[in-house]
Each structure stands twice: as C-alpha cells, then as structure tokens.
Amino acid sequence: xxxxxxxQGELGAFSQVAASQLxxxxxxxxxxxxxxxxxxxxxxxxxxxxxxxxxxxxxxxHENYDHLLKYNLPIQGETFVRIVHNLIVPPKVKRxxxxxxxxxPVALNQCRHFFENNPEFxxxxxxxxxxxxxxxxxxxxxxxxxxxxxxxxxxxxARILEKSIExxxxxxxxxxxxxxxxxxxxxxxxxxxxxxxSVVFTTRNIPGALFRALSAFALRDLNLxxxxxxxxxxxxxxxxxxxxxxxxxxxxxxxYALGHLAEVxxxxxxxxxYPAAGIS
Amino acid sequence: xxxxxxxQGELGAFSQVAASQLxxxxxxxxxxxxxxxxxxxxxxxxxxxxxxxxxxxxxxxHENYDHLLKYNLPIQGETFVRIVHNLIVPPKVKRxxxxxxxxxPVALNQCRHFFENNPEFxxxxxxxxxxxxxxxxxxxxxxxxxxxxxxxxxxxxARILEKSIExxxxxxxxxxxxxxxxxxxxxxxxxxxxxxxSVVFTTRNIPGALFRALSAFALRDLNLxxxxxxxxxxxxxxxxxxxxxxxxxxxxxxxYALGHLAEVxxxxxxxxxYPAAGIS
Numbered sequence: 001x002x003x004x005x006x007x008q009g010e011l012g013a014f015s016q017v018a019a020s021q022l023x024x025x026x027x028x029x030x031x032x033x034x035x036x037x038x039x040x041x042x043x044x045x046x047x048x049x050x051x052x053x054x055x056x057x058x059x060x061x062h063e064n065y066d067h068l069l070k071y072n073l074p075i076q077g078e079t080f081v082r083i084v085h086n087l088i089v090p091p092k093v094k095r096x097x098x099x100x101x102x103x104x105p106v107a108l109n110q111c112r113h114f115f116e117n118n119p120e121f122x123x124x125x126x127x128x129x130x131x132x133x134x135x136x137x138x139x140x141x142x143x144x145x146x147x148x149x150x151x152x153x154x155x156x157x158a159r160i161l162e163k164s165i166e167x168x169x170x171x172x173x174x175x176x177x178x179x180x181x182x183x184x185x186x187x188x189x190x191x192x193x194x195x196x197x198s199v200v201f202t203t204r205n206i207p208g209a210l211f212r213a214l215s216a217f218a219l220r221d222l223n224l225x226x227x228x229x230x231x232x233x234x235x236x237x238x239x240x241x242x243x244x245x246x247x248x249x250x251x252x253x254x255x256y257a258l259g260h261l262a263e264v265x266x267x268x269x270x271x272x273x274y275p276a277a278g279i280s
Numbered sequence: 281x282x283x284x285x286x287x288q289g290e291l292g293a294f295s296q297v298a299a300s301q302l303x304x305x306x307x308x309x310x311x312x313x314x315x316x317x318x319x320x321x322x323x324x325x326x327x328x329x330x331x332x333x334x335x336x337x338x339x340x341x342h343e344n345y346d347h348l349l350k351y352n353l354p355i356q357g358e359t360f361v362r363i364v365h366n367l368i369v370p371p372k373v374k375r376x377x378x379x380x381x382x383x384x385p386v387a388l389n390q391c392r393h394f395f396e397n398n399p400e401f402x403x404x405x406x407x408x409x410x411x412x413x414x415x416x417x418x419x420x421x422x423x424x425x426x427x428x429x430x431x432x433x434x435x436x437x438a439r440i441l442e443k444s445i446e447x448x449x450x451x452x453x454x455x456x457x458x459x460x461x462x463x464x465x466x467x468x469x470x471x472x473x474x475x476x477x478s479v480v481f482t483t484r485n486i487p488g489a490l491f492r493a494l495s496a497f498a499l500r501d502l503n504l505x506x507x508x509x510x511x512x513x514x515x516x517x518x519x520x521x522x523x524x525x526x527x528x529x530x531x532x533x534x535x536y537a538l539g540h541l542a543e544v545x546x547x548x549x550x551x552x553x554y555p556a557a558g559i560s
Contacts, residue, residue, distance in 0.1 A: 033392065056511060059339035105385060105407060112313070125405045127385060210507065211491075211498030218491030227490065227521075228508045231336060241507075 004029050005177075006037040006046035012130030012152030014081055018175035019050040020151075021079045038067045041178055049073065049178040055083075056172045058106075060228055064176075065200070065242060068271050075198055075272025077177035082169070085111055087162040088133050088153045089145045095161055100124045102132035103147035111147060114165040121145070133158050176272070195248040196225065196276040201261060201268035202232065202240050209264070210241065216260035217245055220253050225276075249273040284309050285457075286317040286326035292410030292432030294361055298455035299330040300431075301359045318347045321458055329353065329458040335363075336452045338386075340508055344456075345480070345522060348551050355478055355552025357457035362449070365391055367442040368413050368433045369425045375441055380404045382412035383427035391427060394445040401425070413438050456552070475528040476505060476556040481541060481548035482512065482520050489544070490521065496540035497525055500533050505556075529553040 005026035007015035019028045029046050031037045041049035051067075054060040068075070085107055089098065100122045101108075101115075108115070108123045115123055124144075126132040132146035137156045145161065146152075153160050189195070203209035210229070217224060226244040247254045249270060261268050285306035287295035299308045309326050311317045321329035331347075334340040348355070365387055369378065380402045381388075381395075388395070388403045395403055404424075406412040412426035417436045425441065426432075433440050469475070483489035490509070497504060506524040527534045529550060541548050 033389070054339075055342075057342050059334075059342045059508075059510075062335075062337055062339045105405070109313075125385070125407050127405050207501040207503040208498040210504055211494050214491050214494065218488040221487040223487040224490055224509070225519075226509050228339075229504070229506050230339075239505075 002027060003047040005048045005050055006031050006040045007050045008032070008034050008037050009128055010130040010134055010152075012133060012149060012155040013128060014083060014149055014173060015050055015052060015175065016130075017149055017151050018052070018079055018081050018173070021081070022050055022077045022175065022177040023048050034061075034064055034067060038071045038073065038178075041073055041180070042071045044180070047179070048076075050175050051178065052173050053078075053176050054174045054226075056170060057110075057168065060242070062230060065230070068176075068178075069200060069269070072181065073178040074181055074270075075176045075274050076179045077274045078174060078196065078277050079177075080172045080174050080277055083110070083166065083171040083173055084149065084164050085129075085147045085166040086150055086153065086160045087114070087145050087165055088136075088148055088158045089161050090136055090140065090142075091157065091159050093142055093145070093159075097143055098145045099143045101145045101147060102126040102135065104128050104132070107147050110166050110168065110171065113167050114162075130155070177274075178272075189248060189250060190275070194246060194276045195273055196244050197247050197249055197254060197273045198242070198244045198271040199258070199261070199268060200240060200242050200271055201265035203265055210239075212264045213241070213261060214243075216257045216264065217243070219260075220257050222247050222253065222257055246276060282307060283327040285328045285330055286311050286320045287330045288312070288314050288317050289408055290410040290414055290432075292413060292429060292435040293408060294363060294429055294453060295330055295332060295455065296410075297429055297431050298332070298359055298361045298453070301361070302330055302357045302455065302457040303328050314341075314344055314347060318351045318353065318458075321353055321460070322351045324460070327459070328356075330455050331458065332453050333358075333456050334454045334506075336450060337390075337448065340522070342510060345510070348456075348458075349480065349549070352461065353458040354461055354550075355456045355554050356459045357554045358454060358476065358557045359457075360452045360454050360557055363390070363446065363451040363453055364429065364444050365409075365427045365446040366430055366433065366440045367394070367425050367445055368416075368428055368438045369441050370416055370420065370422075371437065371439050373422055373425070373439075377423055378425045379423045381425045381427060382406040382415065384408050384412070387427050390446050390448065390451065393447050394442075410435070457554070458552075469528060469530060470555070474526060474556045475553055476524050477527050477529055477534060477553045478522070478524045478551040479538070479541070479548060480520060480522050480551055481545035483545055490519075492544045493521070493541060494523075496537045496544065497523070499540075500537050502527050502533065502537055526556060 003026045005023040129148035130152035133152040283306045285303040409428040410432035413432040
C-alpha cells in the first residue's frame with residue numbers, strides 16, 4: 001500500500017515542507033483544516049499526519065494540542081522549518097508588471113520591510129501562501145505576484161523573483177509527525193540519538209502544585225525543553241501544562257519521573273516519545 | 281490634555297473593545313502595527329496602549345512579549361475579551377442578497393460551522409475584521425457581508441444580521457494596558473483587590489535551572505497563573521520564561537521572591553504589577 005501523510009493547507013504549504021522532512025517516502029495529501037487531518041489519520045485514510053505545534057514568533061498552536069488530547073495519535077517525530085518567504089510570479093511576468101502581491105495576511109505582515117521598499121506593490125490578502133501561487137497560475141495573472149515557499153513555486157511551475165523577503169530570519173515553525181500507535185517502526189529506538197518525551201498534565205490551582213509536579217523531573221536531572229501553561233476551558237483558574245523533556249520513555253529514570261508525576265497531577269498523559277530536533 | 285490610547289487595527293477591532301474596558305475615558309487611536317503602537321506610547325504620542333498578549337485558542341502573542349522587553353512600558357492592567365463574531369451587512373442589505381462574506385482568515389476559520397450551514401456564502405479573506413465592515417460601507421456593496429465585532433457594526437453604521445456565529449464560545453483574548461512609568465495613578469494600590477505581577481527571566485540550559493527559579497515563588501506560596509518557555513533567538517537551547525503570579529511588588533514576600541529569582545536567573549525583569557482579571 002502506498003504510504004500517505006496528511007497536512008493542512010494547499011500543496012506547497014510549509015506543512016508540506018515539514019512532511020517532506022519527517023516522512024519523505026510518503027505521498028503528501030492536503031486537507032482543509034487541522035480537524036480533518038487528525039480525523040483522516042485516526043480513521044486510517046492517511047498513514048501519518050504532520051501538524052504545526054509552535055512558532056518562534058507566534059507561539060503554540062493550542063488548537064493542535066487540543067486535537068492531540070482528543071485523538072490517540074502518538075507523536076513520533078519533530079522538525080523545525082525556517083519560514084522563508086519568496087516573491088513568486090508566473091514564468092513570463094516581469095517585476096515591472098506587478099501591481100498586486102497576494103498572500104496570507106500573516107505572511108504579508110512578515111514582509112513589512114519588503115513592502116516599504118516596494119510601495120508600488122499593493123498587499124492583497126489571500127487564503128493561504130501556497131494557494132495564492134496556485135491562483136496566480138490558474139488565472140494566468142499578468143500583473144500580480146504571490147508570497148510563498150520555494151516548494152510552492154516549484155509545484156505550480158512559477159518563478160521566484162526575489163528570495164527570502166521576510167523581515168525576521170529567526171522565524172521557525174516546529175512540526176510533529178503523528179502515527180497510529182500500531183504503526184510500523186514506532187517503537188524502534190536508535191541508541192545514539194537523543195529523544196524527547198512530551199507530556200500534558202493538569203494540577204489543582206493551589207500554590208506550589210506546579211512546582212511539585214516539576215520536581216518529578218528536576219529531582220531526577222531530567223532537562224525540560226518546553227513548559228507552557230494554558231487555562232482550562234470552563235474552569236478559569238485551573239491550568240493544563242505541556243512539558244517536553246529530554247529522555248526516552250523506556251529509560252528507568254523516565255519511568256520513575258512519570259510515576260512521581262502521576263502522584264501529584266490530577267490528569268496526565270504521554271503525548272509521544274521521538275528523536276529530538278533543534279533549530280538548525 | 282485629552283487622553284488617548286493606541287491599539288492595532290481598524291476602529292472596531294477587538295483591541296478597541298479591550299481599550300474601552302481598560303481605558304474607558306481615553307480616545308482610541310488606531311495604528312497599523314504593534315510596533316507603531318509601542319513606539320507611539322514610548323514617544324508620548326498616545327497616553328497609553330492596549331495590546332493583545334494571549335488567546336485561549338491561539339496561544340501567546342510572542343511579538344508583543346518582544347516589544348514589552350524592548351520598550352519600558354509597564355503593564356498597568358489586564359482584561360479578557362470574549363471573541364464574538366457577528367454577520368454584519370450594510371443597513372438595507374437582506375440575507376438573500378449576500379453572495380460573499382469578508383473577514384480576516386482567522387475569523388473566517390473560527391466560523392466554519394456557519395459556512396457549512398450557509399454554503400451559498402463565499403468566504404472572502406480580508407485584512408482585518410473591522411476593516412471588512414468599513415470596506416462594505418464605503419463601497420456600498422449590496423451583495424456582501426462581513427464578520428466582525430458588534431462594536432465594528434456600531435462604529436460604521438452597519439447592521440448585525442446574525443449574532444455570535446463563532447464555532448467555539450470559549451475563545452478569549454487577554455489584553456494588557458501599558459503606560460509610561462511616570463503615568464498618573466500608576467502606583468496607587470487598592471487594598472481590597474488581588475494583584476498580578478508579570479516577570480520575564482532567562483536561565484542557563486542546565487537540568488533543574490527552571491525548577492530552582494520557580495522555587496523562588498513556590499517556597500513562598502506565591503501562586504503562578506501563567507508560565508511559558510520560549511526558545512531564545514540565536515541560542516537554540518536557551519530559554520526565556522514568562523511567569524505571572526498573584527502578588528503585588530510592594531509585598532515583602534514578593535520582594536524576597538524576586539531577590540531569590542535574581543540569584544538564580546541570568547536575566548530577569550518585572551514587566552508590570554496590575555489588578556488581576558479572570559475570564560468571566
């Protein structure tokens with residue numbers, strides 16, 4: 001059976017770039033929403049899923065943490081993709097012909113200096129970055145450009161007129177690869193590499209509750225790489241915590257830490273254990 | 281002198297709703313970007329500023345944390361605004377005339393059920409929510425609607441055709457009120473109310489560093505209401521932490537805690553001390 005990986009967005013979206021890093025042998029299948037990506041992976045319509053989880057400028061994608069809690073799809077990999085925006089046009093369009101530049105408003109805002117330096121270009125909001133390239137090509141526009149990934153230019157046969165026009169080069173999005181628990185190879189451990197484990201837990205809102213929960217990791221010298229609190233819906237002063245730490249769930253010390261966490265947390269769950277990636 | 285409050289977006293944006301709660305006697309002044317809002321407040325072009333800092337669905341607005349670090353504008357208040365989306369039309373337009381519905385893509389995506397139930401409406405991305413109402417009215421469109429706040433409908437003289445069309449009612453944005461340190465009344469403490477203090481700090485990436493930093497609060501029974509880590513730009517494995525806790529900087533115990541934090545953190549700063557608000 002041909003293996004497939006679901007992602008949200010049009011072909012050429014940054015999620016597809018992440019999918020090509022995390023699941024290079026899978027055929028990428030676009031979906032309209034994160035919901036649909038999780039649903040398709042849970043129902044076996046795709047073999048795996050790739051979803052964004054946080055961005056260095058915009059923070060965590062809480063919606064996807066909600067889906068991770070709802071669906072039982074363990075995290076099996078992570079990657080960081082640098083968000084590089086390019087000015088893209090149909091093959092024969094020249095720079096002097098461009099009047100409007102289409103893209104998602106977030107991408108347009110991330111290229112503010114570019115528009116300040118090119119006041120003749122009108123910023124034009126569109127549904128998504130890759131979709132704006134697709135639209136340019138389908139409608140054969142002669143007076144417009146788009147802002148999107150190099151992958152989008154390649155997929156739709158468009159041309160990159162100017163590379164890396166984003167204001168801030170320290171703009172990375174972290175993506176997770178999700179599989180069914182039974183997926184082939186999901187349990188294989190490679191001895192030489194460093195693993196991360198992601199857990200979610202809740203504590204009652206009493207002073208020091210979080211501190212006690214974190215002692216489960218700190219007392220065992222487990223190094224946290226992410227911690228984030230989030231108000232629990234419906235119970236305004238209670239919190240959900242996301243924690244990532246360096247360690248494999250097969251390690252004895254991780255077992256002790258999770259046993260200790262179970263004592264002090266109201267609810268807890270391992271979201272996955274996977275090879276650690278860094279911002280490169 | 282007339283007091284003014286800067287915010288990002290068009291008149292009628294959710295930030296203006298927050299400004300009306302946090303600074304009801306100030307005249308709201310719209311700006312194109314968060315940068316410009318901070319700059320205007322720092323230069324005294326506006327008396328105060330209101331900025332979004334986190335959303336229950338989308339997480340923290342890291343860009344604004346960066347600006348809080350860069351500009352010395354203490355937080356002097358917080359509020360939570362429930363994000364209510366409404367279908368808005370020019371006064372004489374009937375529902376049966378609507379072909380397209382304009383709004384910011386994030387707002388369009390937050391009304392997915394509405395569009396599923398009304399497939400005759402074409403979702404049309406626009407720069408921002410309130411701006412789409414302004415545009416409808418200026419261009420006197422007869423076949424289009426917009427999705428925005430009730431405030432936007434009121435400001436531009438448009439009509440709400442359907443209220444609260446968002447999928448998820450647990451969608452709140454938290455906003456900060458910022459003032460210059462010298463602003464009148466900034467130091468007044470009201471004895472009956474609960475205060476929050478926001479701090480930011482960095483620690484070296486060694487196991488237990490965060491735990492030691494948090495002990496400064498936990499050992500003194502100070503209750504954290506938010507904690508979030510964020511990778512430091514340029515030093516991939518080092519982290520910046522944002523912490524909010526219940527307490528006033530004038531309290532002796534807060535002084536001890538901050539003194540202890542100073543011992544264990546590489547860098548730390550109080551971002552502000554302000555009356556605590558909850559999601560109501």
